[in-house]
Amino acid sequence: MTNSPLHVRDDQLLLYAAGDLAEPHVREVSVHLEHCANCRARLAELQGIFCEIRSVHLQIAAQPLPSSAGPRALLKAQLADLPRGGTSVSERSKPNAWTSPQRLLNWSSAVAVATIVLAVIFMTQRTPRPAAPITSMAVTALSDMPDARFTPGAVVAATQGQVCSDSESQANIPVAMKTQVLHQYGIADAPSEAYEVDYLITPELGGATDIHNLWPEPYDHTVWNAHVKDQLEDRLRQLVCRGDLDLATAQRDISTDWIAAYRKYFHADQPVPASSLTRIQS
Amino acid sequence: MQTTRLEDEVVGLFDEMRDRLLRYLLCLGVQLHDGEEIVQESFLLLFQHLQRGKSRENLRGWLFGVVRNLALKVHRENRASARRFQFDQPLARLPSDRDANPEQEMSDRQRQERLWAVVRALPEQDQVCLFLRAEGLRYRDIGNMLGISLGSVAASLARSLGKLSRADGGIR
Numbered sequence: 278m279t280n281s282p283l284h285v286r287d288d289q290l291l292l293y294a295a296g297d298l299a300e301p302h303v304r305e306v307s308v309h310l311e312h313c314a315n316c317r318a319r320l321a322e323l324q325g326i327f328c329e330i331r332s333v334h335l336q337i338a339a340q341p342l343p344s345s346a347g348p349r350a351l352l353k354a355q356l357a358d359l360p361r362g363g364t365s366v367s368e369r370s371k372p373n374a375w376t377s378p379q380r381l382l383n384w385s386s387a388v389a390v391a392t393i394v395l396a397v398i399f400m401t402q403r404t405p406r407p408a409a410p411i412t413s414m415a416v417t418a419l420s421d422m423p424d425a426r427f428t429p430g431a432v433v434a435a436t437q438g439q440v441c442s443d444s445e446s447q448a449n450i451p452v453a454m455k456t457q458v459l460h461q462y463g464i465a466d467a468p469s470e471a472y473e474v475d476y477l478i479t480p481e482l483g484g485a486t487d488i489h490n491l492w493p494e495p496y497d498h499t500v501w502n503a504h505v506k507d508q509l510e511d512r513l514r515q516l517v518c519r520g521d522l523d524l525a526t527a528q529r530d531i532s533t534d535w536i537a538a539y540r541k542y543f544h545a546d547q548p549v550p551a552s553s554l555t556r557i558q559s
Numbered sequence: 560m561q562t563t564r565l566e567d568e569v570v571g572l573f574d575e576m577r578d579r580l581l582r583y584l585l586c587l588g589v590q591l592h593d594g595e596e597i598v599q600e601s602f603l604l605l606f607q608h609l610q611r612g613k614s615r616e617n618l619r620g621w622l623f624g625v626v627r628n629l630a631l632k633v634h635r636e637n638r639a640s641a642r643r644f645q646f647d648q649p650l651a652r653l654p655s656d657r658d659a660n661p662e663q664e665m666s667d668r669q670r671q672e673r674l675w676a677v678v679r680a681l682p683e684q685d686q687v688c689l690f691l692r693a694e695g696l697r698y699r700d701i702g703n704m705l706g707i708s709l710g711s712v713a714a715s716l717a718r719s720l721g722k723l724s725r726a727d728g729g730i731r
Contacts, residue, residue, distance in 0.1 A: 287717035288710070297698045297709060323720045326727060327692070330678060333671055334693040338582040340591070345577050348595055352573055352602055356566045359606065 285309055290320045347437030350520035421501035421536065423492035427461050428477050430532030431490040435483040441518035443481075450474055450486060458491045472496060473503055478532050479510045482517065483524060501536050505548040509539045516542065562610070569606045573598075576619060580626050583690050587679070589630050597633065601625045617706030623687045670727070677726045681719055688715040 285293075285306055292298040293306045310317050435443075455474040459465045464472075475494040478484030494503045513531060516522035530538040543549050577598055584594035601622055609615070678689065684705070691701045698712045705712075 287721055288713035291716055291720070292698065292709070292713045295698055297713075322724055323717075326674070326720050326723045327716075329671070330674065330689065330723065331693040333675060334586055334690065337586050338694075340585065342578055342581055343591075343595075345574070348577065348599060349570065349573060352599055353566070353570055355599070355603060356569060356606055359603070 283315075284313065284319070285316050287319070287323060290316065291323060294320060294324060343436075343438035344441045344518065346441050346518050346520040347524075350437065350523055353520070354523070421495060421499045422534070423477055423494075424462065427458075427489070428492040429489055430477045430528070431485040431487040432478055432483045432528055433480075433485045435524075437517060437524045440481070440483050440524060441514075450476075450491065454486070454488055454491065457488055459493060461488070462493050464493055475503060475506070477535070478528050479514075481510060481514050482527050482531065484528070500548055501539075505539065506535055508549070509535060509542065512542050513538070565606060565609050568609070569602055572605065572618065572622070573602050576622055579691075579694065580622060582694070583623065583687070584626055584630055586690060587627065587630050589634075593633065594630075597626050597629045600629055620684070620687070620705040620707075623705075624683055627683055627686070673726055674723055677723050678719075681722070685715045685719045688712055689719045692716060 289298060289302065289306060293303065293310075298306060310320070456465070458474050472493045472495050474491055476484045476486075477490050477492055480486070484490050494506065496503050509531065513522065513527040517524050517527050530541065539548070540546060580598050580601070581591070581594050584597060585591065589597065604625055605618065605622060608621070678686065681689065684707075687705065688701055691704065692698075696704070698709055698716075702709050702712045707715075
């Protein structure tokens with residue numbers, strides 16, 4: 278019970294202070310502490326040192342941790358890629374693996390680089406859709422799909438974690454940029470209530486405020502309108518942040534053919550009524 | 560089918576332990592992005608460990624040991640070239656007491672550095688027990704997590720705090 282016959286052991290003092298000392302010893306220690314200034318001082322000393330260590334620990338550990346959704350999705354993907362019963366994990370753990378270029382390209386920078394590369398590929402390799410006439414156009418010329426020549430999609434170098442932790446990433450589009458988009462699509466005189474100049478890849482999925490990521494999206498004259506695309510954006514962000522879909526795939530799908538993406542992620546050929554959305558997204 | 564169950568188990572443990580392991584690495588002086596990599600690597604090693612049918616006893620304690628060893632290994636490998644870890648200066652950016660004069664501040668910081676050096680030199684299990692206690696876990700919860708008895712947790716903390724106390728000129 279004691280370090281010496283006269284005093285209580287440190288571990289017993291700690292258990293007593295934490296309220297975890299076994300019942301038969303509680304009264305014994307309590308009585309001892311009442312009469313032993315040395316043990317009272319020792320307990321105060323141990324508690325003081327611990328408080329100090331805890332304070333330093335809390336300061337070091339206080340920095341906010343990024344969401345685990347991205348790392349979780351990465352882990353799942355890596356586990357799925359492992360050869361069954363193979364040795365690839367130990368290979369990965371070899372010291373030189375840490376210093377190889379591939380290893381140094383850590384998961385976050387890999388995601389960021391991948392998204393930039395995807396954006397470049399979209400801008401250079403996508404088959405152009407038939408061009409809309411670059412003349413004054415009526416509302417009916419507003420298409421439910423962007424023109425890939427003008428709007429291939431562009432992204433910022435954001436990781437999954439950054440995208441999911443940023444709740445206010447929707448930036449205002451400068452008026453001059455909106456005007457430029459409308460001129461590009463040849464609809465400078467289209468009534469503003471008929472469309473919104475919208476992001477192809479929403480900033481909530483890492484889309485950039487860049488003219489290559491903006492297009493005039495119709496509000497109501499087609500079933501595949503801005504409101505339906507908003508549903509898709511919410512759905513993709515939910516999947517990405519839950520770790521069920523990687524960010525690069527979401528960006529690629531929404532920018533390649535957002536209607537096809539909608540059908541894919543909602544498992545529906547037509548826009549889903551708002552009343553059914555909660556059930557689908559849960 | 561069995562592999563899928565193993566994957567689910569590993570991902571489940573990741574959900575439970577990731578933040579705690581990451582904070583432990585931060586306390587070892589590892590940078591956040593390096594910590595994320597180490598945690599990923601640890602869970603891949605855990606998967607392999609389980610896939611090979613090795614011991615399932617105390618997997619959480621096993622994870623703490625693996626992340627600590629990986630952190631030390633990477634630190635050693637990178638020390639000569641790029642200084643990716645800051646094991647030697649984890650307290651450098653801690654906020655100081657605004658009311659303290661420069662001399663007092665310097666003295667306090669040196670004392671904290673001395674104590675933290677003792678923490679870093681503790682045996683693995685003692686270090687993890689102290690870390691988990693500093694995280695606010697009760698003795699019983701620490702014991703459950705590491706698969707050791709309540710008495711062993713108390714003995715571990717007593718050992719650690721005793722060393723810290725002696726380093727600080729304590730009374731025993």
